[in-house]
Amino acid sequence: MEQILANGIYLGAQYAMIALGLTLIFALMNVLNFAHGQMYVLGGFVTYTFYGQLGWPFVVALLASCVTLAVLGALIEKFLFAPVIRRSSREESTMLLAAGLAFFFDAIILLVFGEKQRGVPKIVNGVLNWDFRIIMPYDRILICFLAILSIVGFIVFMQYSKTGRALRALAQDRTAAQLMGVNVERYSMIGFAIGAMLAGLVGGLLVTITGVNLGMGGPTSIKAFMMVMIGGAGVISGAIAGGIILGFMEAIGLAVLSQYGDITYLLIFVSLMIFLAIRPQGLMGKPWG
Amino acid sequence: MPRLSMIQWTGLLVFLIAVFVLVPAYIAASGRTDFYYTLTSVALLSIASAGVWLTFYIGRINIGQGAFALIGAYVSAILVTKAGISFWLSLPLAGLFAALVSVLIGVPILRLRGVYFAMITLVLTQVVTLTALALPVTNGAKGITSIPLPGEISVFGLTVIPDFAGLENPRLAFYYTSCALMVLTFAAMYRLVNSRLGHLCRSMQQNEELASSIGVNIAYIRVIVFAISSFLGGIGGAMFGSIAQSVYPSSFQVTDSVNFMLNCFLGGLGYVFGPMLGTLVLYFGWDLLFELGRYQLLVYSGLLIILMLFLPNGLLSLRIRGKGVAGR
Numbered sequence: 001m002e003q004i005l006a007n008g009i010y011l012g013a014q015y016a017m018i019a020l021g022l023t024l025i026f027a028l029m030n031v032l033n034f035a036h037g038q039m040y041v042l043g044g045f046v047t048y049t050f051y052g053q054l055g056w057p058f059v060v061a062l063l064a065s066c067v068t069l070a071v072l073g074a075l076i077e078k079f080l081f082a083p084v085i086r087r088s089s090r091e092e093s094t095m096l097l098a099a100g101l102a103f104f105f106d107a108i109i110l111l112v113f114g115e116k117q118r119g120v121p122k123i124v125n126g127v128l129n130w131d132f133r134i135i136m137p138y139d140r141i142l143i144c145f146l147a148i149l150s151i152v153g154f155i156v157f158m159q160y161s162k163t164g165r166a167l168r169a170l171a172q173d174r175t176a177a178q179l180m181g182v183n184v185e186r187y188s189m190i191g192f193a194i195g196a197m198l199a200g201l202v203g204g205l206l207v208t209i210t211g212v213n214l215g216m217g218g219p220t221s222i223k224a225f226m227m228v229m230i231g232g233a234g235v236i237s238g239a240i241a242g243g244i245i246l247g248f249m250e251a252i253g254l255a256v257l258s259q260y261g262d263i264t265y266l267l268i269f270v271s272l273m274i275f276l277a278i279r280p281q282g283l284m285g286k287p288w289g
Numbered sequence: 290m291p292r293l294s295m296i297q298w299t300g301l302l303v304f305l306i307a308v309f310v311l312v313p314a315y316i317a318a319s320g321r322t323d324f325y326y327t328l329t330s331v332a333l334l335s336i337a338s339a340g341v342w343l344t345f346y347i348g349r350i351n352i353g354q355g356a357f358a359l360i361g362a363y364v365s366a367i368l369v370t371k372a373g374i375s376f377w378l379s380l381p382l383a384g385l386f387a388a389l390v391s392v393l394i395g396v397p398i399l400r401l402r403g404v405y406f407a408m409i410t411l412v413l414t415q416v417v418t419l420t421a422l423a424l425p426v427t428n429g430a431k432g433i434t435s436i437p438l439p440g441e442i443s444v445f446g447l448t449v450i451p452d453f454a455g456l457e458n459p460r461l462a463f464y465y466t467s468c469a470l471m472v473l474t475f476a477a478m479y480r481l482v483n484s485r486l487g488h489l490c491r492s493m494q495q496n497e498e499l500a501s502s503i504g505v506n507i508a509y510i511r512v513i514v515f516a517i518s519s520f521l522g523g524i525g526g527a528m529f530g531s532i533a534q535s536v537y538p539s540s541f542q543v544t545d546s547v548n549f550m551l552n553c554f555l556g557g558l559g560y561v562f563g564p565m566l567g568t569l570v571l572y573f574g575w576d577l578l579f580e581l582g583r584y585q586l587l588v589y590s591g592l593l594i595i596l597m598l599f600l601p602n603g604l605l606s607l608r609i610r611g612k613g614v615a616g617r
Contacts, residue, residue, distance in 0.1 A: 032404045034547070080594065088601035092350055095407070096554040097597045099547050103590035111587060218543060222415060225408045233404055266419040269412055276409055277397030 002133045004255050010140055012247025013147040014202055018220065019227035019239035020154060021198035027171035027234035028191040031081060034098040037220030038105035039196050043069050043203025044212030045113045051207075052120035058208070065204035066197045073196025076101065077189045102217065109214050119211035143205050150201060151240065158236065167191050171234060226272060232285020241283055308468050313461065325460040329532060331572045332467035333525045336474045338552040338564035340521035343478065345558050346487075347514050348494040349399070353410030354522045355546035356417040357387040361523025362530035362540055366433040367426060369531075376439035377450065380527050387523025388516040395515040399508075402497075414546045421538040432537035439466075439531060463532050470528065471565070474521060479561050481517075490514060522549075555596070557603020566604055 018040060025033045033039075043065040050061035084097050124138045158164035166187045169177040178184045203212065227246050231238025246268070253264030276282070293301070316324050337354050344351035361383040368379040398409050421427045438453035450466075453459045481487055489510055492500040501507045530536040552571055556563025574592065578585045600606060 026404065030404075032407060080598065084597055084601050090558060090602075092558075093554065093597065093601045095350065096551055097594060099551060100590050100593035100597060103586060104594060107584075107586035107590055111583065222411065222543065225411060229405065229408050229412075233408075263423055266416065266423055269416040269419065272412060273394070273398065273409060273416070276401065276405070280401045280405060282405075 002130075003135065004251050006134050006136055007251035007255075008244075008248035010136070010144045010247070011251055012244035013144050013151065014206060014243075015223065015227055015247045016151055016240045016243025017147050017198055017202040017205075018224045019231070019243045020151065020236065021195040021202075022224045023228050023231070023234055023236060023239040024167075024198070025192055025195035026228065027236075028167065028188055028195075029077075029081060029085070029094075031085075031094045031098060032225075033195070034095065034221060035101040035105055035217075036195075036199055036224055037217035037222075038102050038109070039069055039073070039199035040203040040220050041109060041212055041214065041217045042072075042105060043200030044207040044216075045109060045118070045203075046200065047204035047207045048113075048118050048120055048212060052118070058123050062201065062204045065200040069200025069203075070193040070197040074189050074193040076196070077192035081192070082185065082188065102221070106214065106217060109217075113214070115214045117211050117213040118207075120208055123208050139208060143209060146205055147202065150198075154198070155236070163187070163190060167194075226268075229272065229276060229282055232282030234286070235282075235284045238282055238284035305472065308472070309465070313464070322460065325464045326532075327572065327576055329460070329464045329467045330529075331569050332464075332471040333528050333532075334549070334552065334572060335565045335568035336467075336471055336528075337522045337525035338549045338556075338568050339474050339478055340518035340525075341549045342553045342556075342558070342561075342564045343481075343490075343514055343518045343521075345553055346482070346494060347490045347511050348497070349402070349511070349515075350404070350407035350550065351410050351515075351518065352407050352543075352546045352550050353413040354518070354549040355414040355541035355543065356410075357391060357519040357522030358526030358529070358545070359414075359417050359421065359536075359538070359541040360387045360390055361526035362536045363421060363427055363433070364523070365527035366436050366530050366536045369436055370433060371426075375442070376437075376531055377442055380524060383527035384520040384523040387526075388520040391519030392512055392516050395512050395519075399511045399515060411543060411546065414541070414543050418538045418542060427536075427538070430538060432535055432540075434535040436531060436534045436536070438534070467528060470524065474524075475562065475565060482561050486510070486513075551593075555593075555604060557605035560603070560605040563603055563605050570604065 018036070021039075022033055022036045025031055025036075046065040046068050047058075047061045050056045050064045051058050056064075080097060080101070081094060084094055088094070122137075122139050124142055126138045128134065128136050128138060128141060158168060166177070166182045167190070169180065169182055170184060170187050170191065174184060206212075223246065227242035228239055229242070230245055231240070231242030249268050249271075250264065253267060257264050257267070312324075312328065316322060337358050340357070341351045341354045364386045365376065365379040365383040368374045368382060369376050374382075394413065398406065401409055422429055427433070438459060439450070441452040442450040451462075453462050456462050482490075489500070489505050492505060493507055493510065497507055526541060530540065533540070548571065552567035553564050554567070555571055556565065556567030575585075575589055578589050581588055596604075
């Protein structure tokens with residue numbers, strides 16, 4: 001039981017971080033970022049290059065992941081999403097762009113890093129063994145701790161900094177924010193960069209445990225979509241709740257249903273559909289977000 | 290009943306001649322028989338994409354067509370291999386079964402809108418893939434293989450459709466069948482869009498509350514439209530399974546669902562024939578770039594992004610620009 005709880009917290013913390021970035025981008029620009037999983041993989045590969053290949057300290061590699069993805073996110077927003085949103089007659093057109101970007105990132109990752117599974121040396125060795133009730137490697141605990149720390153940092157940033165306030169205003173009402181003197185274009189770019197940065201950060205954190213490979217992008221995007229749907233699209237607390245709920249469902253499902261084979265995800269999907277039929281806007285979302 | 294103008298009749302005639310006479314003649318002359326498979330795929334994928342387009346027409350982003358294509362493929366394959374039913378009978382049954390499933394699922398989820406609907410349909414593709422892996426009747430990851438080719442249909446001893454296995458060139462037969470299905474589908478779509486139902490759909494696309502307040506039964510229409518859409522997906526999937534003679538849980542995946550949506554976007558959402566053009570361009574573009582080897586995906590996705598950047602309203606928006614956009 002304790003083991004399931006510990007696994008749930010560990011999975012939930014990392015999932016919540018992925019969902020945060022996605023929901024931030026959605027809240028600001030109404031863009032469903034299909035390329036989010038690919039951004040996560042890219043972040044993992046950057047950390048792998050700096051930490052695993054070049055032997056730089058892990059923290060530096062993690063920072064490199066964040067910076068790379070933030071710059072990439074800002075450029076994508078400025079030169080791709082903003083013009084398409086301006087020109088297109090339907091806002092769904094950005095979905096095609098996002099899907100194209102997902103393919104594009106896949107192609108780049110394939111060309112630059114290849115299709116092999118890549119791993120890095122452990123950051124800390126050893127396993128916590130609490131009376132055989134909880135068994136968890138120290139590096140997982142460290143990553144979980146770092147993930148929770150980043151989530152708290154993100155919330156504090158959104159609540160108390162000037163940028164965070166501007167972003168929240170933008171998410172609430174774009175026109176009103178503009179009328180109050182918020183530079184909408186600049187803050188959309190910053191928001192997109194932060195969303196991409198979060199994906200890169202979690203990719204960099206997780207590469208130390210799960211490793212990274214080309215095929216992880218798509219499934220990660222789908223999981224992130226599910227978390228966002230559980231919590232409600234465009235709501236930060238919802239994304240965190242969704243991440244933790246999905247993490248626990250997965251941990252419990254894998255522990256209880258393991259003898260039935262690969263049925264956990266089927267059950268999660270089906271219960272999600274039933275849940276959404278009853279409460280279409282998710283736990284905390286605005287109706288019709 | 291919409292009346293076609295002289296130009297439209299000519300266009301239709303040219304199109305039919307091109308599809309049924311010129312293309313086979315060209316392929317026979319050039320010996321590029323691999324084009325049959327490509328074009329057959331285009332025809333079938335455009336049928337499924339037409340379904341997605343129809344859900345776009347009521348203002349829903351549908352990324353779940355892969356699910357219904359997979360359902361259709363499995364239903365047809367199971368009926369043909371286990372129950373021994375003729376393929377030609379299993380084809381409409383596959384479509385009807387997909388439509389039935391879509392009604393059951395659609396009643397609750399069609400209440401969702403915007404990205405919520407998009408995301409839940411995306412999840413739906415995953416659900417069907419996992420169900421196919423888990424159920425015993427679908428044979429799990431091994432899939433259903435060596436499905437027999439479509440058999441003969443005869444009316445009063447007169448052969449209407451010959452046995453595909455006995456033909457010397459089944460690929461040509463599949464090409465004709467798929468193109469015929471495609472023409473039928475798009476004729477039906479054109480008729481539907483210009484009918485009363487089409488007008489009601491357009492009113493829903495613009496504002497569901499308003500449509501509802503002036504007496505449009507929106508709950509009924511969206512389920513009907515979703516059912517038609519899934520029917521087309523099921524037909525396309527079943528035909529695909531028959532050509533490949535095998536169905537696996539991975540036959541239609543999330544990527545395929547996304548591609549169906551992209552086909553519609555690329556062709557243009559305001560135009561009935563958008564999905565056909567979008568499928569042709571995307572599928573052929575992908576095939577033509579094959580010679581680039583490892584750079585194929587890079588160039589393909591790069592082109593997709595550039596296209597979106599300069600023509601965010603689809604390819605057909607080029608033609609109608611300045612004349613006032615129809616259907617919006």
